[in-house]
Amino acid sequence: MPRSSQGVLLPPLANSHPRRADVYLALRDAVLQGTLARGERMPSSRKAATDYGVSRGLMEEVYAQLVDEGLLERVVGRGTFIAERAVKRTDPAVNGKAPQRVSSISTRGLKLAGNLACRFTHEFKPFNAGVADTTAFPWQIWQRIQARAVRDLRRADMNFTDPRGLPALRQSLAHHLAQLRGVRCVPEQVIIFNSIQQASYLLALLLTNPGDAAWVEDPGYPGTRAALELAGAAIVHVPVDRQGLQVEEGLRRAPHARLACVTPSHQFPCGFAMSAERRIALLEWAQKHEAWILEDDYDGEFGHARQPATPLHSLDQHARVLYLGTLSKSMFVSLRLAFAVVPEAMVEQLANIRTQLDAFNAPLIQLAMSRFMDEGHFSTHVRHMRNVYAEKAAVLTEGLKPLANHGWTWEKGTAGLQILLRHPNARQVQRTAEASGLEVHLLNSYRHKPADDDGLLLRFGGLSIPAIHLGVERLVSVAKSNGGS
Numbered sequence: 001m002p003r004s005s006q007g008v009l010l011p012p013l014a015n016s017h018p019r020r021a022d023v024y025l026a027l028r029d030a031v032l033q034g035t036l037a038r039g040e041r042m043p044s045s046r047k048a049a050t051d052y053g054v055s056r057g058l059m060e061e062v063y064a065q066l067v068d069e070g071l072l073e074r075v076v077g078r079g080t081f082i083a084e085r086a087v088k089r090t091d092p093a094v095n096g097k098a099p100q101r102v103s104s105i106s107t108r109g110l111k112l113a114g115n116l117a118c119r120f121t122h123e124f125k126p127f128n129a130g131v132a133d134t135t136a137f138p139w140q141i142w143q144r145i146q147a148r149a150v151r152d153l154r155r156a157d158m159n160f161t162d163p164r165g166l167p168a169l170r171q172s173l174a175h176h177l178a179q180l181r182g183v184r185c186v187p188e189q190v191i192i193f194n195s196i197q198q199a200s201y202l203l204a205l206l207l208t209n210p211g212d213a214a215w216v217e218d219p220g221y222p223g224t225r226a227a228l229e230l231a232g233a234a235i236v237h238v239p240v241d242r243q244g245l246q247v248e249e250g251l252r253r254a255p256h257a258r259l260a261c262v263t264p265s266h267q268f269p270c271g272f273a274m275s276a277e278r279r280i281a282l283l284e285w286a287q288k289h290e291a292w293i294l295e296d297d298y299d300g301e302f303g304h305a306r307q308p309a310t311p312l313h314s315l316d317q318h319a320r321v322l323y324l325g326t327l328s329k330s331m332f333v334s335l336r337l338a339f340a341v342v343p344e345a346m347v348e349q350l351a352n353i354r355t356q357l358d359a360f361n362a363p364l365i366q367l368a369m370s371r372f373m374d375e376g377h378f379s380t381h382v383r384h385m386r387n388v389y390a391e392k393a394a395v396l397t398e399g400l401k402p403l404a405n406h407g408w409t410w411e412k413g414t415a416g417l418q419i420l421l422r423h424p425n426a427r428q429v430q431r432t433a434e435a436s437g438l439e440v441h442l443l444n445s446y447r448h449k450p451a452d453d454d455g456l457l458l459r460f461g462g463l464s465i466p467a468i469h470l471g472v473e474r475l476v477s478v479a480k481s482n483g484g485s
């Protein structure tokens with residue numbers, strides 16, 4: 001900005017009849033961006049008012065505000081100057097090239113914001129893709145059903161809708177759960193959420209006081225841990241073996257826990273189904289202590305190649321099991337539809353809490369989902385995808401065979417969308433694999449504390465068969481040269 005004896009030239013205004021806000025924003029931005037350089041003298045308020053065609057009083061007010069904000073400085077007897085400490089143009093924070101630093105946030109906020117365990121991946125590669133295979137999804141049918149849902153959505157549904165979920169979808173889910181998962185319930189017990197994580201958070205708010213103990217599987221799903229922590233529960237890490245959560249150990253560490261969060265059909269990330277013995281022990285503990293079991297059945301439709309494991313919910317005689325399901329794996333993850341099956345009275349309580357957070361799920365997508373189920377497309381799709389994932393698992397395990405002689409082990413007969421490969425030297429292999437374009441997560445990264453029996457979680461659901469072939473070939477070669485024998 002050129003100098004003048006009467007002070008710097010002022011930046012032009014977009015509005016020919018400027019209001020106070022136009023003048024203020026133009027000057028503020030010019031200072032922040034460095035167009036008005038630090039230390040320069042501003043024209044007097046009288047001169048500036050004349051140049052801008054505004055009243056002197058307005059100009060005085062704007063100068064006063066900029067002084068208050070530290071962008072201008074008044075020097076008695078000399079005039080008004082652009083403050084030496086005003087940010088200059090080269091500061092990337094002002095240019096928008098770097099994120100602005102946020103100061104004065106809480107200790108809790110800092111801790112939560114530092115937890116990156118739940119950040120999702122944008123780029124899928126072998127083997128970070130534990131998502132549904134969307135190339136096999138019947139898009140045309142879905143598009144048609146969605147278009148019909150838009151047309152048929154009633155005006156009433158354009159206002160607040162039921163926080164328990166659209167009645168039609170609750171009905172469809174109750175029917176689907178009985179058919180595909182053997183979970184018996186009435187639609188009044190079903191409540192719709194965006195995700196299992198959201199359901200876990202709200203259930204933890206309802207069922208625990210701050211600081212109450214909650215058992216989680218170790219190793220386990222980071223989303224569950226995060227949801228419980230957000231709700232203020234005290235996490236108790238209970239070790240898992242091939243029979244599932246070690247109930248005895250939970251009893252030793254925190255017998256009076258209010259909650260136990262488990263993945264009994266397909267333990268995440270180890271892949272086993274919980275044994276009958278442990279199921280009974282867990283149910284007995286919950287009944288005796290009037291505690292709750294959150295059963296996360298995230299991939300129950302696909303968990304095992306032969307026959308999906310029976311949900312814990314169907315063994316429960318005392319209504320202690322709260323069943324959580326999601327459509328993230330059986331449909332696609334961006335659908336953001338999940339559900340819980342709980343006692344009817346608890347549906348009301350959860351709905352009341354939900355209204356204090358984000359009220360309800362969008363009705364349009366719920367209506368489309370309900371029709372997709374009622375017209376039989378969902379069960380057809382799930383049956384088809386069972387074969388797709390079983391074939392992918394077969395390609396992967398076939399490709400892994402050369403590692404069997406090198407001390408690597410994996411569970412036979414599981415399918416789902418991931419397989420755990422075990423080896424004590426997994427960390428070294430992971431590092432080298434990443435350098436050759438793979439992304440594999442360590443079993444230890446799902447543990448509370450690292451242990452000796454490490455492993456690599458291979459998440460293959462969203463990968464094509466050629467990508468699995470290529471990935472497993474590279475992995476085997478890296479593991480053979482690094483993994484020892």
Ligand SMILES: Cc1ncc(COP(=O)(O)O)c(C=O)c1O
Pocket residue numbers: 130194195196197198221223263268296298325326327328333337338
């Ligand atoms: C154990 C477990 N629970 C839940 C989910 C995700 O469910 P949602 O997307 O509904 O939160 C996943 C996803 O990988 C999972 O592994």
